[in-house]
Amino acid sequence: MSWRRSWAMARHELRMLKDDPGAIVFLFVMPLLMMGLMKPLFALSLQAEGYAGASGAEQAVPGMAAMFATFTASFAGFGFFREHGWGTWDRLRASAATTGDIMAGKLAPTLIIAVGQIVVLFGAGMLFLDLRIAGSFVALTLIIVTFSMSMVAFGMAIMSLSRTSLQLNTWANLVGILFAGVGGALVPIAVLPGWVQTIAPAVPTYWAMKSFHGVILDGRGVASVLVPIAILLGFGVLFSVIAGFKFRFEETKIYYG
Amino acid sequence: MLVVADLHKSYGPVLALDGVDLQVEGGDVIGLLGPNGAGKTTLVSIICGLRRADRGTVFVNGDDALAHPQRARRHIGLAPQDTGIYPMVTARQNLELFAELSGMRRLAVADQIDRVAEALRLGPLLDRKAGELSGGQKRRLHTAIALLNSPPLILLDEATTGADVETRAALLEVVRNLASEGSAVIYSTHYLHEVETLGASVVILEKGRVMANGSVSELIMRHGHAVVELEFEGRPPGGPQGFEVTVEDTLMRIRTDDPARSTTRILGALGADAGRVISIEIIKPSLETVYLSLTGRRFEAGEEADVMAS
Numbered sequence: 001m002s003w004r005r006s007w008a009m010a011r012h013e014l015r016m017l018k019d020d021p022g023a024i025v026f027l028f029v030m031p032l033l034m035m036g037l038m039k040p041l042f043a044l045s046l047q048a049e050g051y052a053g054a055s056g057a058e059q060a061v062p063g064m065a066a067m068f069a070t071f072t073a074s075f076a077g078f079g080f081f082r083e084h085g086w087g088t089w090d091r092l093r094a095s096a097a098t099t100g101d102i103m104a105g106k107l108a109p110t111l112i113i114a115v116g117q118i119v120v121l122f123g124a125g126m127l128f129l130d131l132r133i134a135g136s137f138v139a140l141t142l143i144i145v146t147f148s149m150s151m152v153a154f155g156m157a158i159m160s161l162s163r164t165s166l167q168l169n170t171w172a173n174l175v176g177i178l179f180a181g182v183g184g185a186l187v188p189i190a191v192l193p194g195w196v197q198t199i200a201p202a203v204p205t206y207w208a209m210k211s212f213h214g215v216i217l218d219g220r221g222v223a224s225v226l227v228p229i230a231i232l233l234g235f236g237v238l239f240s241v242i243a244g245f246k247f248r249f250e251e252t253k254i255y256y257g
Numbered sequence: 258m259l260v261v262a263d264l265h266k267s268y269g270p271v272l273a274l275d276g277v278d279l280q281v282e283g284g285d286v287i288g289l290l291g292p293n294g295a296g297k298t299t300l301v302s303i304i305c306g307l308r309r310a311d312r313g314t315v316f317v318n319g320d321d322a323l324a325h326p327q328r329a330r331r332h333i334g335l336a337p338q339d340t341g342i343y344p345m346v347t348a349r350q351n352l353e354l355f356a357e358l359s360g361m362r363r364l365a366v367a368d369q370i371d372r373v374a375e376a377l378r379l380g381p382l383l384d385r386k387a388g389e390l391s392g393g394q395k396r397r398l399h400t401a402i403a404l405l406n407s408p409p410l411i412l413l414d415e416a417t418t419g420a421d422v423e424t425r426a427a428l429l430e431v432v433r434n435l436a437s438e439g440s441a442v443i444y445s446t447h448y449l450h451e452v453e454t455l456g457a458s459v460v461i462l463e464k465g466r467v468m469a470n471g472s473v474s475e476l477i478m479r480h481g482h483a484v485v486e487l488e489f490e491g492r493p494p495g496g497p498q499g500f501e502v503t504v505e506d507t508l509m510r511i512r513t514d515d516p517a518r519s520t521t522r523i524l525g526a527l528g529a530d531a532g533r534v535i536s537i538e539i540i541k542p543s544l545e546t547v548y549l550s551l552t553g554r555r556f557e558a559g560e561e562a563d564v565m566a567s
Contacts, residue, residue, distance in 0.1 A: 002360070004357070004360075005357065005358050005360070008353075008354060008357035008358055009354070009358070012343075012346070012350070012353075012354045015346055015350060016343065016345050016346060019345050019346065020345055086341060086342065086343060086344060087337070087339045087340055087341035087342075088341045088342065088343060089341075090307055090335075090337050090341060091335070091337065091341040091355065091402065092358070093306070093307055094305045094306065094307055094330060094333065094335040094337070095330065095355060095358040095359060096327070096330050096331045096358060096359050096360050097358045098327055101358075250307065250308065250309075
């Protein structure tokens with residue numbers, strides 16, 4: 001693998017993002033609005049759970065950040081479908097770049113965006129929504145990075161399983177919202193029905209939200225997030241294995257749009 | 258530069274390549290001709306590692322392209338049949354990406370871009386978004402990407418399809434220059450006259466096999482007799498005695514070395530059936546008559562879209 005080629009590919013992806021920032025606006029601005037709207041509702045919910053001084057931002061910020069992080073999955077997948085739509089996929093394949101160069105160059109910017117999105121939302125939460133982090137920032141960072149990695153891998157898995165961009169869009173959004181809903185990003189896990197709480201550990205968002213709550217509300221440290229981090233990495237590996245098993249470099253995908 | 262031997266490829270029951278052999282040296286221009294489904298795009302795709310072969314060998318500049326496609330690709334510049342450029346970034350940024358992917362150092366990239374831009378008359382367009390260029394300009398940019406880093410083997414798959422006159426002229430000139438600089442060029446085209454203009458050697462593919470391979474003059478010498486083609490109202494009658502005659506629908510084709518004199522004799526020999534002749538065309542010895550002689554039908558521009566290109 002050549003870092004120089006991967007970097008060329010990554011720079012090109014970032015350049016295209018800069019020229020067409022619509023998706024970025026969606027990933028950053030929409031959750032900011034949602035956080036502001038949901039905060040009062042979550043304040044009541046958290047206070048009912050026993051967090052007397054909670055402002056609501058403790059659920060609204062990580063919840064919206066986690067939910068919109070799932071949308072980076074379709075963002076990651078679209079990066080590949082676009083190449084087919086523009087007829088550039090075969091050009092990339094016929095270049096001297098290896099499969100690893102191309103994949104790394106295309107996925108690194110998506111990972112940066114996923115991490116950057118959560119960091120910006122947490123920053124905005126602290127500045128404008130009275131979000132206070134009681135626990136370790138290192139633990140928070142580890143969770144943000146591993147959760148973002150699992151979401152990018154999820155995007156690759158969905159992309160590999162989809163033949164058309166419509167399929168990608170449908171499945172990424174459907175499963176993403178399911179992850180967010182079941183995992184406690186939309187509504188605190190404590191107020192979800194019992195059967196949902198039972199199946200919640202089967203989605204990565206649950207482990208991210210559980211860790212966020214532990215660090216933000218209960219003041220926990222790195223040791224408390226090691227198991228969730230391992231599980232999130234496990235999800236990342238699982239999604240990557242699915243992607244690796246189903247992805248065919250020579251497959252022609254159909255892009256609408 | 259390129260050695261292809263006994264290359265086979267099937268798509269399910271469809272045999273796309275059936276034992277193709279081909280040898281191309283540096284400085285050669287090969288015009289790759291053939292009808293729909295002849296296997297041209299499949300051949301090009303296998304050479305640059307976009308498809309896997311079932312059997313055979315492909316060596317590019319000494320590297321085994323089937324066993325180590327990545328290594329072989331370093332020697333290849335490909336302009337695929339369908340235009341492939343990034344519309345959202347400038348022409349220069351398109352070229353920069355592929356220059357860097359080819360392994361070129363950043364310092365050398367600007368020089369290479371200037372070189373290919375000049376060759377393909379893209380200079381004033383370099384800082385425009387690729388999506389805003391006209392069809393011909395996009396086609397030139399698409400081809401320019403294949404020429405970055407001066408690869409020793411250049412594969413141009415229908416480079417002039419849909420191109421305007423300026424683009425076509427620029428592309429043909431570039432192909433000539435590349436060959437004179439020592440690159441081997443495989444040029445698949447719709448247009449026989451382009452191959453003749455380029456003075457290219459010709460490879461005719463038919464049903465996955467190489468039907469003919471040689472210079473235009475050699476092929477005309479071997480297969481390129483003049484043909485008198487008569488179109489009849491209804492089915493053609495039996496052919497006149499003493500001529501080699503083929504019939505296709507309402508067409509009768511008569512092979513002759515002296516078409517002017519033969520036409521008078523042919524019309525005389527047809528008797529009353531001469532009244533049913535709608536048109537007469539004399540096809541002089543050319544690549545077209547070579548194609549006709551080898552495949553039994555005339556080469557039509559637009560019949561090139563390879564079955565696997567879609």
